[in-house]
Amino acid sequence: MVELANDPVAKTLGALVAENGARLDKPRFSPSSLLLLFPAAALLIGLFIYPVGYSVYLGFTNLQLIGPNSIHFRFTGLQNVYFLLSDHVFYRSIWLTLVFVVGSGAVGTTILGLVIALALQSALTSVRMVVTSLAIVAWTLPPAAIAIIWYAATTQGGIFPVLFGYPHADVLYDHAMLVVSLANTWSLAGLATIIFSAALRNVPQEMLEAAKLEDANAYQRLTRLVLPILKPTILTSALLMTLLSFGNFTLIYLMTQGGPGGDSNILPVYSYLQGFTFKKLGYAALLGDVIVLISGVLGIAYVWLAQARRRAPKSNSV
Amino acid sequence: MSTYAFQHLTPQLPSTEPIRVKRWSLTKVISNTTLLVIGAFFLLPMLWLFAASVDTSASWQLRVPDFTTRNYLLALQPDYTRALVNSLILSLIATVVATVAAFLAAYSFSRQHIPWKGPILLTILFLSGVPISILIVPIYKMFSYVGWLSIFPTAVILGVTALPFEIYLIKNAVDAIPLDLEEAAHIEKASTWKILSRIVIPLTMPGIASAAIFGFVNAWGSFLIPLVLISRAAEQPGPVRMYGFMNSVAINYGAVAAFSILYSLPVVILYLLMSRSFRAGFVLGGAVR
Incomplete structure (x- = not known):
C-alpha cells in the first residue's frame, strides 16, 4: 500500500508521463498536423506571402521589364517613392480607385442588393423568379463576358444610349468611369442580394408583427427595425464588395484599358500599365504595395465600424 | 326535423373562409415596379449577347437578329x-x-x-x-x-x-x-x-x-x-x-x-x-x- 510506485497502473502512468512530459488531458500538438498543414503552408508561404514581401522589395528597385535593368536591377532607395509623390496620374488614380471600390462596390452594390432583397419580400412569385435569376446569372458571368456585354451596351448605338435617346453618343467614351462603375455594380449585386435575402430571413417575425400591432407603417418598420438588425450584414457586405471590386479590375482593363485619357485608370490597372506597357516593373510593384495599403486601411475601417457598433450599447447601459 | 334541431344546437364555429388580406398594398406596387425596373437593368445588356450570337450581320446595336448558327x-x-x-x-x-x-x-x-x-x-x-x-x-x-x-x-x-x-x-x-x-x-x-x-x-x-x-x-x-x-x-x-x-x-x-x-x-x-x-x-x- 505504501509503495505506490510498485502498483502496475501507477507505473504505466509514470512511464507515460516520463515519455510525454505533459498532462494527458491537455490537447497537444500531433505530428500529423504537420503533414496536413504542409501543402497549404508551402503554397501560401512560397507563392503568396513571399511574393508579397518580394513585391515590397521590388517597389524600391529600378527593375525593368526589358533592357539591362531587367536582370541587373538594384535597390534605389526612395527614388520610386519620390517619383510616386510627384506623379499626378497616381493621385488621380487613387481618387478613381476609391470611386470604383467604395462608391460603386461598397456603397452602390450594397444599396442595390439591399433594395432588391427588400423588394423581393413583397414581390409576385413570377417577378421574384425572373429578377433573382437575372441578378444571379449576372453575378456568375465571368468578367470577360461582362466586359463585352457592357461594352456593347454603352458604346455608340448600344442599348443604353438608344434607350435614353442619344443613339450617337459613345457613353463608354464620354463617361468611362460611370460605365465601368455601373458594370461593376451590375456584376456584384446578385451576390449582395443573396447575402441580404438570407439575412432578412433571420429577422424575427414576432418583432415585425409586434411593430404592426403598434401601427408602425412600412417605412417605420424598415428604418427602426429591419435596417438596425441588418447593420452587421450591411457592413460585411460593404467589406466583401470592396474586396471583390478590387478584383474586378479585369472589367476595366478589357473595356477601356484605363482610358480614355486615364478617365478610368484605377490603381490595379495603372500598376499593370506601368509594369507591362511602360516596362517599369519596379514602379508597378510600388503601386501594388499602395493597393495593399489602401485595401488594408479600408478593411480596418470596416472592422472598426463594426466594433464601434458593438461597443456603443455597452457604454450606454453603463 | 331532428336534424334541423341538431344543426341548430351546434356551436358557431369560426368561419373557415380565408381572411382576405388587401391584395395590392402600396408597398407591393412599389416593390414590384422597382423590381421590374431593376430587372430591365439586368436583362437589357444581356439581351444583346443572345441576339448578336445568332445574327448574320451583328453589330454593337441591339436588334432582331437574322437567324443563323454560323457564329x-x-x-x-x-x-x-x-x-x-x-x-x-x-x-x-x-x-x-x-x-x-x-x-x-x-x-x-x-x-x-x-x-x-x-x-x-x-x-x-x-x-x-x-x-x-x-x-x-x-x-x-x-x-x-x-x-x-x-x-x-x-x-x-x-x-x-x-x-x-x-x-x-x-x-x-x-x-x-x-x-x-x-x-x-x-x-x-x-x-x-x-x-x-x-x-x-x-x-x-x-x-x-x-x-x-x-x-x-x-x-x-x-x-x-x-x-x-x-x-x-x-x-x-x-x-x-x-x-x-x-x-x-x-x-x-x-x-x-x-x-x-x-x-x-x-x-x-x-x-x-x-x-x-x-x-x-x-x-x-x-x-x-
Whole structure:
C-alpha cells in the first residue's frame, strides 16, 4: 500500500508521463498536423506571402521589364517613392480607385442588393423568379463576358444610349468611369442580394408583427427595425464588395484599358500599365504595395465600424 | 326535423373562409415596379449577347437578329476551342490543388491543437482579402527567372489565390459536424485516413463542393494573371482569346458574342446546379462575417 510506485497502473502512468512530459488531458500538438498543414503552408508561404514581401522589395528597385535593368536591377532607395509623390496620374488614380471600390462596390452594390432583397419580400412569385435569376446569372458571368456585354451596351448605338435617346453618343467614351462603375455594380449585386435575402430571413417575425400591432407603417418598420438588425450584414457586405471590386479590375482593363485619357485608370490597372506597357516593373510593384495599403486601411475601417457598433450599447447601459 | 334541431344546437364555429388580406398594398406596387425596373437593368445588356450570337450581320446595336448558327460554328473552330480547353485545364488544376490543400489544412485547423492557431487563421483571413493584382509583378519576376512562364505553374498560382478563402469555407463546414462521430470512430480503432474518407469528407461534401466551385470560377474568370504568366499564345485561356477578338481590326461581333456565351456557359451552369449548397456556403462563410 505504501509503495505506490510498485502498483502496475501507477507505473504505466509514470512511464507515460516520463515519455510525454505533459498532462494527458491537455490537447497537444500531433505530428500529423504537420503533414496536413504542409501543402497549404508551402503554397501560401512560397507563392503568396513571399511574393508579397518580394513585391515590397521590388517597389524600391529600378527593375525593368526589358533592357539591362531587367536582370541587373538594384535597390534605389526612395527614388520610386519620390517619383510616386510627384506623379499626378497616381493621385488621380487613387481618387478613381476609391470611386470604383467604395462608391460603386461598397456603397452602390450594397444599396442595390439591399433594395432588391427588400423588394423581393413583397414581390409576385413570377417577378421574384425572373429578377433573382437575372441578378444571379449576372453575378456568375465571368468578367470577360461582362466586359463585352457592357461594352456593347454603352458604346455608340448600344442599348443604353438608344434607350435614353442619344443613339450617337459613345457613353463608354464620354463617361468611362460611370460605365465601368455601373458594370461593376451590375456584376456584384446578385451576390449582395443573396447575402441580404438570407439575412432578412433571420429577422424575427414576432418583432415585425409586434411593430404592426403598434401601427408602425412600412417605412417605420424598415428604418427602426429591419435596417438596425441588418447593420452587421450591411457592413460585411460593404467589406466583401470592396474586396471583390478590387478584383474586378479585369472589367476595366478589357473595356477601356484605363482610358480614355486615364478617365478610368484605377490603381490595379495603372500598376499593370506601368509594369507591362511602360516596362517599369519596379514602379508597378510600388503601386501594388499602395493597393495593399489602401485595401488594408479600408478593411480596418470596416472592422472598426463594426466594433464601434458593438461597443456603443455597452457604454450606454453603463 | 331532428336534424334541423341538431344543426341548430351546434356551436358557431369560426368561419373557415380565408381572411382576405388587401391584395395590392402600396408597398407591393412599389416593390414590384422597382423590381421590374431593376430587372430591365439586368436583362437589357444581356439581351444583346443572345441576339448578336445568332445574327448574320451583328453589330454593337441591339436588334432582331437574322437567324443563323454560323457564329457558333465560327466560335467552335479548333483555334477557339483550344482556348476553352486551356481554360478548362487551368481551372481544373487550380481547383484540385487548392481544394485538396485547403481541405487538409481546414481539417487540421478545425480538429487539431495547433500553436498560434488564432494568429495563423487571422493571417489567412487577411490573405483572402489581399488584392490579387499585387502578385502579378513579383510572380512574373520569380517565374521568368526559373523559366516557368507556362500553363501549369500559372494554374497553381490561380489555385493559390483561391486557397485562403477555400480554407475558410471548408473549415466552417468541418466545424459544423459533431465531434462525437469522429470520437466514436476513433474508439472503434478507425485510422485517421478512414475517419477522413468515411466520415469527414462525406459530411463536409457541400462545403468542399462550394469551395471547389469557388476555386474553379475564380480560375475560369481570371484574365490578367494568365495574360502575363503564360508566354505561349497557344496556351492562353478563353478570356485572353476574347481580348484578342475585341481588339482585332475586323471584329466579328456575332462570333464574339457566340464565343463569350460558350465561354460563360460552364460557369453559369455550375453555379445554377450547385446554387443551394453554394449559397449556404457563402452565407455561412466565416470569412465574410
